[in-house]
Structures are given as structure tokens and as C-alpha cells.
Amino acid sequence: MLSELILSEMHQLSSKGQMPLHRQLYEALRRAVLQGKLHAGDKLPSSRELTQDLNLSRNTVVAAINQLVTEGYLVSRVGSGTYVNEQSRQVTRLQPAREDKGSGLSSRGVAVSTQFTSAQLEVQPFTPGVADFSAFPVALWQRLQNKHWRMTYPEMLDYSYGGGHTPLRRAVADYLRVSRSVPVDMDQVLITNGTQQSLDLCAHMLADHGQCVWMEDPAYWGAVKAFTAAGLQLHPVSVDPQGLAPGPLDDQHPPRLIYTTPSHQYPTGAVMSLARRQQLLALGRQHNAWILEDDYDSEFRFSGPPLSSLAGLDHSGRVIYLGSFSKVLYPGLKLGYLVVPKNVAAAFKQAHYDLNRPGQLPLQAALAEFIELGHFAAALRKARQSYAQRRKCLLDALQPILGPHASISGAEQGLHLCLQLPTVLDDEALARRIGQAGMVVRPLSAYCLARRDAKGLVIGYGYATLQDIAHWGPQLARLVAGALKDL
DSSP: HHHHHHHHHHHHHHHHSSSOOHHHHHHHHHHHHHHSSSSSTTTTTHHHHHHHHHTHHHHHHHHHHHHHHHHHEEETEEEEEEEEEETHHHHOOOTTOOOOOTTOOOEEEEEEEEHHHHHHHHHOOOSSSSSOOSSSSSHHHHHHHHHHHEEEGGGGSOOOOSSSSHHHHHHHHHHHHHHSOOOOGGGGGHHHEHHHHHHHHHHHOOOOTTOOOEESSOOOHHHHHHHHHTTTTTEEEEEEEEEOOOTTGGGGGGSEEEEOTSSSSSTTOOOOOOOHHHHHHHHHHHTTTTEEEOOTTTTTTTTSSSSSSSEEEEEOOOEEEEEESSTTTGGOOOOEEEEHHHHHHHHHHHHHHHOOOOOOHHHHHHHOOOOOTHHHHHHHHHHHHHHHHHHHHHHHHHGGOTTTBEEEEEETBBSSSEEEOTTSHHHHHHHHHHHHHHHHOEEEEEEOOOOOSOOOOEEOOOSSSSSHHHHHHHHHHHHHHHHHHHH
């Protein structure tokens, strides 16, 4: 019955013009969900059965199913099968005559509002409590802001032309040349409202609707949101201990964009090797693709040599570099930066102005002076020292459970680490059990797009006090040890 429905839909789609088979199958299944022909909780035939019934290749079927899972129409349960997502009830209600809360949303709107939500995936404290910004020099920051408000002349109250406040763009360029080996001048820097706005701008400026973006799998939820909202097709590329690991099968999905977090993969913490970086740059040239390097927490490296940026190795102008001030200062600052090649800098600045109407020039002026007077470097040193202590405390607490069934990745850098666990373990159930004990961790599998073999816990220590980590860390370790014992 389902196969007949799908074949009928695919026939209609093929008669309307050229469309790849995997896209026809994707659209046929998506329409069946949206039109209520497939209901929430319905189980789909296996990919092998669909391959036989539809006379398609297994790669075609798997590609369509994976895309629907990525966008939230379907969910795949290990050992059980693939089902229509329970949250698709919100999708099937989208009929014009209905007045319920979800009415009127586009399919992208539904995906953006229901999948990879920050409340489920953002790495915040693994213990209860508020974020700890005690090291931030609040009084000094207030004085600088007040100074620039008193000095403000009319043009500082207008929108921000030219990519942001000139002294701040100059300070960012100087900082990146020294600390991250990024060959950049001031004219290549745009000040944005943070990484999300940077991603959104890149998606709209560099790719057209329906084009392919390679995504790390497991993936950063914010990038998934930005690219889904822009109407791009996500293609998951697995991550291994050396970072993003594209293979021959991935080349069958030529990318327009390649999104990566090479210095500290989010969320596994893998560090991309030099050989893999060179491979990725070569693939960017081969596919004429743009590489988006999200260097979100490179300021916090606790062991090993400093890592050069991917942008620093790029000689063909294919890498876009994204950074943020939120980790060093405070998240509510909402200021980030984007470094683009010279040949597209003017277009980016014009689009940034037209699409976003950027402002906050007095705030940008205060930040520029904060950096120029050395306060940013001092704040970074204090933050590194504080986070290094918290990291060590957490590692000490987890040490007793490490062994053949539990290992840590990503502890050399950043504000979180990943506790890798056996693939047979239900990390979502373990995370819920830990939550019931009063702690907050995230299951690694929840970050996955297509993979079903990545299990573990993503644990943030940047927003928990040292005292909280000392208290809750051993309890966390005991709960994990109990789950491993039950295997």
C-alpha cells in the first residue's frame, strides 16, 4: 500500500521535470507525512524492503531516508526501525482552515522549531546552578560603555556601515594574525551578532536553495538550524578521531558548502589532523566549494601545541573563518566576527547591511578599547586558568571509570568534553537517569544526523563552579559506572 502511494507520487514528480531519484523519493515520503497519509508513530518498511518494492538502489533509499531523519520527519531507533516522528503531529496539522498554534508554518519552520532545539542540545552546566562569569571585569566594562555613550556622536547611533566599527575590525584582524595565524587585513573582517548570524549570512551569500552542505556527524545544532532555515540540503559526513572524514561515497553528493569545527569538533572534541586539513582544502578546490571554519573555542587550549587555523593553510581563498567573543567575555554580549576572502568582502558587507541592519556601534567601540588596552588578553588569561582548574577537577572525577568501555575525547581544549561509551549503551536513557539525580548532560547520539554508532555523554564544565564539579563529578561517575556494569 505504501509502496504504491510512493510510486504514484514519484511518477507525478518525474513528469514535472528532471529530479534525482533520491529527491523524488524524499519528496514523496515528505508529502505523505505532511498530508497525513503517514501518521505519527507509523513504522516504515526497512530500506531493504523499500529497495525491492520500489526497484531503486539501496543508496537512493538510504539517502532519502537519512534526509528525512535529519529534517525531523522521521526518527530511526536502533534495533527497531524507522518511524514517522511523533512531533510530525505538528506538521500534519498545517492545514489552512485550521486555527491551531502551528498553523501557517512552512516545512522549514517546523523543522527549525522542533528539531535540534537548544534546550536539548546546548552544552551548558552539567550541574544545577547559574553560569559563572565571576572572572569577568564587570565594573571596568561598565566604565568603558559609559565612556562611549557619553562620547557618542550622531553617526554612532545609526546603523553600522562597512562591516562594523573600524577600530574593532582592526583589533580583530591584529588578534587573528598573531593568535590563529589567519592572513587577514581589516577590510576582510565583518562584525556580526554572533556565530548564528555569521552562519545565516554565509548560507544566503554562498549557496542557493537546495544546494548541498556537508555537515559533520555528530553535528553542531546551531549550524543545522541555520542551513535548514536557508533551504539547503544537509549531507552528513562522519567524524573520526582526526575530525571530518569524507570518503568516496561523499563525493557523490558534491557540496557547495563544507561546515567544520577543525580545532575542537563539536561535540566530540576531535582535533583535525594536518593531513585531514590538507585533504579538506583539496576537496574544497575539487568541488569549487566554500569551507566554513567555525573556530568557536580556540582560545582555550590546555595541553599540546597551539593549533593553526584551517584558514591559515588556505591559499585559494575558499575558507570563511567564524569566531565569537562570547566564550571569553559573556554570551549576552552577542558579538562575533566573520573573515571572508577579499574578492567577496564588499558583497558580504553590502548584504550584511541590507539584510541585518547591524548596529550597536557604542558597544563595539567599548569592546575595541577593551581589546586595545590589553583587558581582553587579561580576561582570557584569567578565564583559561579558571577553566583549566574545572577541567582537571572533572577529569579527576571521571578517571576511575575510564578503561576499555569508556574514554574521553576533546579534553585538550574548549569548555566541554565527550565521554565516549559503547555503541550498545542507551545514552539517552543514561542522560535522563543523570538528570533525575540533579545533573544535566547531553547524549552524544542526540547530535547525530545519520549515524547510529556514536554513543556517549557531552559534558560542559565552563558554566559550573569548581565547588559544584567537585561535589557532582563523583556522583556522575558512579551513575556512568552503574550503566556500564549493566551491559
